[in-house]
Amino acid sequence: xxxxxxxxxxxxxxxxxxxxxxxxxxxxxxxxxxxxxxxxxxxxxxxxxxxxxxxxxxxxxxxxxxxxxxxxxxxxxxxxxxxxxxxxxxxxxxxxxxxxxxxxxxxxxxxxxxxxxxxxxxxxxxxxxxxxxxxxxxxxxxxxxxxxxxxxxxxxxxxxxxxxxxxxxxxxxxxxxxxxxxxxxxxxxxxxxxxxxxxxxxxxxxxxxxxxxxxxxxxxxxx
Numbered sequence: 149x150x151x152x153x154x155x156x157x158x159x160x161x162x163x164x165x166x167x168x169x170x171x172x173x174x175x176x177x178x179x180x181x182x183x184x185x186x187x188x189x190x191x192x193x194x195x196x197x198x199x200x201x202x203x204x205x206x207x208x209x210x211x212x213x214x215x216x217x218x219x220x221x222x223x224x225x226x227x228x229x230x231x232x233x234x235x236x237x238x239x240x241x242x243x244x245x246x247x248x249x250x251x252x253x254x255x256x257x258x259x260x261x262x263x264x265x266x267x268x269x270x271x272x273x274x275x276x277x278x279x280x281x282x283x284x285x286x287x288x289x290x291x292x293x294x295x296x297x298x299x300x301x302x303x304x305x306x307x308x309x310x311x312x313x314x315x316x317x318x319x320x321x322x323x324x325x326x327x328x329x330x331x332x333x334x335x336x337x338x339x340x341x342x343x344x345x346x347x348x349x350x351x352x353x354x355x356x357x358x359x360x361x362x363x364x365x366x367x368x369x370x371x
Contacts, residue, residue: 152186154270154361155234159186161359161366162268166230167194174198175225177258178212179233180205180251183268187232188212202228204258205251206315222258231262235269235355236281236348242267242355242371243331247284247348250314256346259353267355271362278331282307282322283338284348289319291343298341299323302334318345 149157166176176191178184178201188208192215200218202225203209209219233255237245244267246252259265283304287295292308299306304323312320328334331351338347358369 149361149363151270151272155183155186155268156190157366158268158270158359158361159183159190162187162232162266163190163194165266165357165359166232167197169229170198172197172199174229175220176201177228177231177262178203178208179231179255179258180208181234181249183234183270184208184232185211187268188215188217192217202258204233204255205249208251222261225261228258228262230264230266231259232266232268233259235267235273235350237275237278238267238269238273238355238358239275239278239331240369242358242369243278244350244355245278245281245283245348246350247286247320248281250284250286250309250312250320252284252348253286253314253316253346256350256353259350264357265353265355266357266359268359269361271360271367274358274360278328278349279326282324283326283328284309285321285323285338286314286316286318286345286347287321288343288345292319292321295341295343296321299338302337316345
């Protein structure tokens with residue numbers, strides 16, 4: 149199976165997992181990226197079985213609406229049973245690095261509201277130690293240089309992601325050369341830097357369930 153086929157397999161597995169728990173009042177949180185897009189496409193076949201979705205990005209909202217799935221502002225929703233999203237890396241404890249698509253802040257907000265966070269990924273995303281994938285950090289534009297200097301002090305090599313603005317109007321620094329042995333601690337340290345909106349470590353609120361696409365089928369890892 150190629151990578152897209154693995155992503156399709158885990159997307160369908162996520163749909164199969166949540167469908168028995170949905171009803172006409174259910175609202176689902178949906179993430180951003182290529183794997184999340186496969187999930188949206190698979191979910192659309194069942195759009196009559198739930199109320200609608202909250203999107204973690206403008207791109208996701210557009211794709212959901214394109215399938216005729218209602219999209220709600222998170223402020224109008226009291227709870228989300230599920231949040232389904234991909235990841236750039238996951239460790240065995242389901243701590244994640246996310247933000248390759250620059251939607252990390254909204255993804256983190258939607259994940260915080262959801263009762264169950266289901267991460268869907270192909271097998272290449274499971275690593276023993278996070279950090280080979282550069283850690284995205286969303287930053288208020290005027291604080292870019294200040295934040296970069298503080299990230300260097302933490303042992304990272306921050307690189308400005310040129311030409312990219314988040315849906316919130318901010319910029320992204322991608323931090324290379326980190327070996328993240330204590331994800332919750334580093335997440336808190338980076339978030340404490342003045343000018344940081346948030347970073348792409350999902351460790352304070354990791355995934356609850358990881359559906360991993362492999363050549364042997366979809367594997368299920370729980371926290």
